[in-house]
Amino acid sequence: xxxxxxxxxxxxxxxxxxxxxxxxxxxxxxxxxxxxxxxxxxxxxxxxxxxxxxxxxxxxxxxxxxxxxxxxxxxxxxxxxxxxxxxxxxxxxxxxxxxxxxxxxxxxxxxxxxxxxxxxxxxxxxxxxxxxxxxxxxxxxxxxxxxxxxxxxxxxxxxxxxxxxxxxxxxxxxxxxxxxxxxxxxxxxxxxxxxxxxxxxxxxxxxxxxxxxxxxxxxxxxxxxxxxxxxxxxxxxxxxxxxxxxxxxxxxxxxxxxxxxxxxxxxxxxxxxxxxxxxxxxxxxxxxxxxxxxxxxxxxxxxxxxxxxxxxxxxxxxxxxxxxxxxxxxxxxxxxxxxxxxxxxxxxxxxxxxxxxxxxxxx
Amino acid sequence: xxxxxxxxxxxxxxxxxxxxxxxxxxxxxxxxxxxxxxxxxxxxxxxxxxxxxxxxxxxxxxxxxxxxxxxxxxxxxxxxxxxxxxxxxxxxxxxxxxxxxxxxxxxxxxxxxxxxxxxxxxxxxxxxxxxxxxxxxxxxxxxxxxxxxxxxxxxxxxxxxxxxxxxxxxxxxxxxxxxxxxxxxxxxxxxxxxxxxxxxxxxxxxxxxxxxxxxxxxxxxxxxxxxxxxxxxxxxxxxxxxxxxxxxxxxxxxxxxxxxxxxxxxxxxxxxxxxxxxxxxxxxxxxxxxxxxxxxxxxxxxxxxxxxxxxxxxxxxxxxxxxxxxxxxxxxxxxxxxxxxxxxxxxxxxxxxxxxxxxxxxxxxxxxxxxxxxxxxxxxxxxxxxxxxxxxxxxxxxxxxxxxxxxxxxxxxxxxxxxxxxxxxxxxxxxxxxxxxxxxxxxxxxxxxxxxxxxxxxxxxxxxxxxxxxxxxxxxxxxxxxxxxxxxxxxxxxxxxxxxxxxxxxxxxxxxxxxxxxxxx
Numbered sequence: 001x002x003x004x005x006x007x008x009x010x011x012x013x014x015x016x017x018x019x020x021x022x023x024x025x026x027x028x029x030x031x032x033x034x035x036x037x038x039x040x041x042x043x044x045x046x047x048x049x050x051x052x053x054x055x056x057x058x059x060x061x062x063x064x065x066x067x068x069x070x071x072x073x074x075x076x077x078x079x080x081x082x083x084x085x086x087x088x089x090x091x092x093x094x095x096x097x098x099x100x101x102x103x104x105x106x107x108x109x110x111x112x113x114x115x116x117x118x119x120x121x122x123x124x125x126x127x128x129x130x131x132x133x134x135x136x137x138x139x140x141x142x143x144x145x146x147x148x149x150x151x152x153x154x155x156x157x158x159x160x161x162x163x164x165x166x167x168x169x170x171x172x173x174x175x176x177x178x179x180x181x182x183x184x185x186x187x188x189x190x191x192x193x194x195x196x197x198x199x200x201x202x203x204x205x206x207x208x209x210x211x212x213x214x215x216x217x218x219x220x221x222x223x224x225x226x227x228x229x230x231x232x233x234x235x236x237x238x239x240x241x242x243x244x245x246x247x248x249x250x251x252x253x254x255x256x257x258x259x260x261x262x263x264x265x266x267x268x269x270x271x272x273x274x275x276x277x278x279x280x281x282x283x284x285x286x287x288x289x290x291x292x293x294x295x296x297x298x299x300x301x302x303x304x305x306x307x308x309x310x311x312x313x314x315x316x317x318x319x320x321x322x323x324x325x326x327x328x329x330x331x332x333x334x335x336x337x338x339x340x341x342x343x344x345x346x347x348x349x350x351x352x353x354x355x356x357x358x359x360x361x362x363x
Numbered sequence: 364x365x366x367x368x369x370x371x372x373x374x375x376x377x378x379x380x381x382x383x384x385x386x387x388x389x390x391x392x393x394x395x396x397x398x399x400x401x402x403x404x405x406x407x408x409x410x411x412x413x414x415x416x417x418x419x420x421x422x423x424x425x426x427x428x429x430x431x432x433x434x435x436x437x438x439x440x441x442x443x444x445x446x447x448x449x450x451x452x453x454x455x456x457x458x459x460x461x462x463x464x465x466x467x468x469x470x471x472x473x474x475x476x477x478x479x480x481x482x483x484x485x486x487x488x489x490x491x492x493x494x495x496x497x498x499x500x501x502x503x504x505x506x507x508x509x510x511x512x513x514x515x516x517x518x519x520x521x522x523x524x525x526x527x528x529x530x531x532x533x534x535x536x537x538x539x540x541x542x543x544x545x546x547x548x549x550x551x552x553x554x555x556x557x558x559x560x561x562x563x564x565x566x567x568x569x570x571x572x573x574x575x576x577x578x579x580x581x582x583x584x585x586x587x588x589x590x591x592x593x594x595x596x597x598x599x600x601x602x603x604x605x606x607x608x609x610x611x612x613x614x615x616x617x618x619x620x621x622x623x624x625x626x627x628x629x630x631x632x633x634x635x636x637x638x639x640x641x642x643x644x645x646x647x648x649x650x651x652x653x654x655x656x657x658x659x660x661x662x663x664x665x666x667x668x669x670x671x672x673x674x675x676x677x678x679x680x681x682x683x684x685x686x687x688x689x690x691x692x693x694x695x696x697x698x699x700x701x702x703x704x705x706x707x708x709x710x711x712x713x714x715x716x717x718x719x720x721x722x723x724x725x726x727x728x729x730x731x732x733x734x735x736x737x738x739x740x741x742x743x744x745x746x747x748x749x750x751x752x753x754x755x756x757x758x759x760x761x762x763x764x765x766x767x768x769x770x771x772x773x774x775x776x777x778x779x780x781x782x783x784x785x786x787x788x789x790x791x792x793x794x795x796x797x798x799x800x801x802x803x804x805x806x807x808x809x810x811x812x813x814x815x816x817x818x819x820x821x822x823x824x825x826x827x828x829x830x831x832x833x834x835x836x837x838x839x840x841x842x843x844x845x846x847x848x849x850x851x852x853x854x855x856x857x858x859x860x861x862x863x864x865x866x867x868x869x870x871x872x873x874x875x876x877x878x879x880x881x882x883x884x
Binding site for chain 2: 059078080088090095097098099113221222224225227233234236246249254256350355
C-alpha cells in the first residue's frame with residue numbers, strides 16, 4: 001500500500017502542477033507520457049521552417065503528400081487531423097495564440113465556418129488565382145478549392161430508367177415512392193446539397209423537396225454513401241444519393257465490390273438545368289498564422305500537378321487544376337456540367353438546411 | 364478534503380460546459396431542437412437504455428452464475444472468454460455487425476445468391492435500428508455486469524449458500540433467494556456503469572443512425588454550430604442519469620447485505636450432465652460468438668483481405684497505450700480518493716461521487732469542449748504537454764466513475780463490523796481509511812484499473828479533439844477509416860484496440876479466479 005502511495009502521490013502532484021502552471025514542461029517530464037518521436041521536435045538543421053496544418057481529412061496518402069512537400073522544400077509539416085467542427089472549436093479556444101498555419105477541410109460549407117469565425121485570412125497569390133477556377137475559390141482569397149467532388153444519383157437500371165433520375169427533383173417525385181435510399185441529414189454532403197437548393201429555390205421549395213424525398217424513402221436514413229450503393233445493388237431500393245468517388249472506389253475494389261458497381265448506373269443530375277452539385281476540398285491560411293508565406297507556399301504546392309496528383313490519388317476526387325493527372329479509376333466517369341452555385345454561400349444556409357431536414361423528418 | 368479536490372478536478376470541465384449552457388444564448392437552434400427533436404431524442408435514449416439494460420442483465424447474470432457455480436464442458440474457457448467483449452468499443456462492434464448483417468454483407472448476399480430473391484423479398488433483422496443499437500451496446504457493455512456479478516458470486520460466502528441448500532432450497536431457489544439478493548448491489552453497480560456508457564455512446568448511435576440525446580448533443584454542436592444548445596441537451600442527459608441512479612439507490616434502500624460468516628470453504632461446483640450441460644455450453648458459446656467471435660472474426664477476415672494500410676499503425680498503438688495509461692492512472696487516483704472519503708459520508712464525498720457520475724454520463728466530445736473552454740481562459744495553446752494533460756484530465760473526468768463504482772461495491776460487501784472494530788480500537792479516520800478500507804477497496808481495484816484503462820483506450824471524440832500534433836491513436840485511425848467508409852482499412856486498428864484491451868482483460872480474469880477465498884484451482 002505504501003508503495004502505491006509512493007508512486008501515486010508524485011504522479012498526481014506532477015499532473016496537477018503541470019495543469020496549473022501556465023508554461024508547460026516538455027511532455028517528457030511526465031513519467032506516464034514520454035515524448036512522441038515526431039512531437040514538435042526542433043526543425044532539422046538547415047530546415048526552412050515549420051508549418052502546422054489543421055486538417056479535416058484522414059487519408060494515408062495525405063501523409064505522403066506532407067512528406068513530399070517536406071522533401072521538396074525542407075519545410076517541416078506538423079499535422080492535427082480531426083473533424084472540421086472539432087478543429088473549429090480548438091481554434092476558438094486557442095484564439096490569437098493558435099499555432100495553426102493552414103486549415104484543410106473537405107467541404108466549402110465547413111471552410112465558410114472558419115472564415116465566418118474570423119480564423120482565415122484573405123490571401124493574394126497569383127499562382128493560385130491563375131490555376132484555380134474562380135467558382136472554386138473564395139473571392140477574397142479566404143480559401144482555395146483544391147479537389148472537387150460531385151453529388152450524384154446511383155440507380156438500378158432494371159427498375160428505373162435514366163430519364164427518371166436525371167434531376168435532384170426526381171428524388172421527390174411520387175413515381176419513386178419506396179425506392180429512395182439516403183444517408184442521415186446530419187451528413188455535411190446532404191447539408192451542402194440542401195444549402196444549394198435553398199440558395200437557388202428558397203426555403204419553401206427546399207422543404208417541399210425534403211418532404212418529397214422522405215415520403216419516397218425505402219428505409220430510414222442509415223449508413224454512409226457506400227451503404228447506399230450496397231442497398232441499390234441488393235435491390236433494397238432503386239436510387240440513392242452519393243458522392244461520385246465512393247462508387248469509383250468500389251469499382252476499383254474487390255470482386256464483390258465490382259459486382260455492386262456492375263449492377264448500378266450513375267446519373268449526373270440537372271445536366272439540362274443548373275448542373276450537378278459539386279463541392280471541394282479546400283485550404284485556407286489561418287488568421288493568426290506565424291508563417292503565412294510558408295502556408296501559402298504549401299497551398300501553392302497542392303495546386304501544382306504533382307500536388308494535385310498526391311491530393312486526389314487515394315480520394316478519387318477530381319483535380320481542379322487543368323492538366324493535372326486524373327486519378328486511376330476516374331477515366332470511366334464522363335465529363336459533366338457542374339453547377340456554378342457560389343460555394344462560399346453553402347455555409348450560410350447550413351443551420352437552415354438542418355432545420356428543414358429535421359422538420360421533414362429526415363433523420 | 365481529498366474528496367473535495369477530486370470532485371473539483373472532475374467537475375471543472377463538466378461545470379464549464381453546463382455554465383455555457385446556462386449563460387450563453389443558445390439561439391434559434393435551441394428553440395428548434397426543443398420544439399422538433401427533444402422528445403425524439405429523449406424517447407430514443409430511454410428506449411435504448413431500457414432495452415440495453417434488459418439485454419445486459421439477460422446476457423450477464425445467468426452466464427456469471429453458470430460459470431461460477433457449475434461444471435460443464437468449456438466452463439473454464441468461457442469464464443474468461445465472456446469478458447473479452449469489454450475490449451471491443453461499441454463503434455467497432457457496430458461497424459463489424461453492420462458489415463456482417465447489412466444488406467450488402469456476406470450473410471444477406473449469400474441468402475440472395477442461394478434463393479434468387481431481391482432484398483425486398485424477405486425480412487431480415489435490421490442492425491440499423493434502435494433494437495440493433497441496443498443489441499450492439501449490450502454486446503460490448505454486458506461484461507460490466509458479468510464482472511461485477513461474477514465477483515459478487517465468487518466472493519460471497521459459500522456457507523450462506525450451503526445453509527440455504529441444507530434448509531432444502533434447490534439450486535434455483537438458492538439463486539433467486541440467496542445469491543441474487545446478495546449480489547444485487549454489485550449487479551446494480553455494473554448495470555449503472557453499462558447504462559451510463561450506453562447513454563453517452565455516440566459512435567455506435569451515429570453509425571447506426573439512431574437519434575439519441577448524445578447524438579443530438581453532437582449534432583446541435585456540429586450542424587447548428589451551437590455549443591450552448593449542446594450543453595443544454597447535456598443538462599437533460601445528466602438529469603436523466605441522475606434519475607436513474609437515484610432510482611437504483613432508492614430501490615436498494617438500506618437493505619444491503621453483510622457477510623457475517625468468516626468461514627470460507629472450497630467451492631464444489633455442481634457438475635451438470637446431459638441436456639443441462641449442453642445447454643450451458645451452448646448458451647455461453649452463442650453469447651460469446653454474438654458479442655465477440657463473429658464481429659471480431661469478420662474484422663480479422665477484412666484486414667487479412669486488405670493487408671496492412673500505409674499508415675504507421677504501431678506508432679498509433681504506442682500512442683494509444685501511453686494516453687490510455689496516463690488517463691487511467693489519473694482517474695484511478697481520483698477514484699481511490701473518492702471511495703475512501705465516501706466512508707466518511709460527508710457532503711464533500713457526496714459531491715465528489717456525484718461529479719464523477721455526471722462526468723461519466725457526458726459524451727467525451729462535450730467534456731473536450733469544457734477542456735477547450737478552460738484552455739481558452741488561460742494563456743495556453745493546445746499543443747505538446749498541454750494537450751496531453753488536457754486529454755488525461757478529460758479521461759479522468761469521464762471515467763473516474765468507472766473506477767469508483769467497482770471499488771465502492773467491494774467496500775460495500777465488506778462487513779461493517781470491521782470498521783466498527785477499527786474505530787472502537789481507537790483508530791483515527793485516516794488510519795482507518797489507510798489500514799482497513801484501502802486494502803478492501805483495492806480488492807475491487809483490479810476491476811477498476813482495468814475498466815479505466817480499456818475505457819480510455821476506446822475513447823474517441825475527446826481524443827480526436829485534444830490529442831497533440833502528429834499523435835494518432837488507434838481509435839482515431841479506426842474512426843478516420845470508418846468515417847470515410849473504408850471499413851476494411853478500419854479493421855486493423857479496430858482489432859488492435861481490441862487486442863490491446865485484451866491483455867488487461869485476461870490479467871483481470873486471472874486475478875479474479877485467484878481471488879476467490881478457498882479457491883485452489
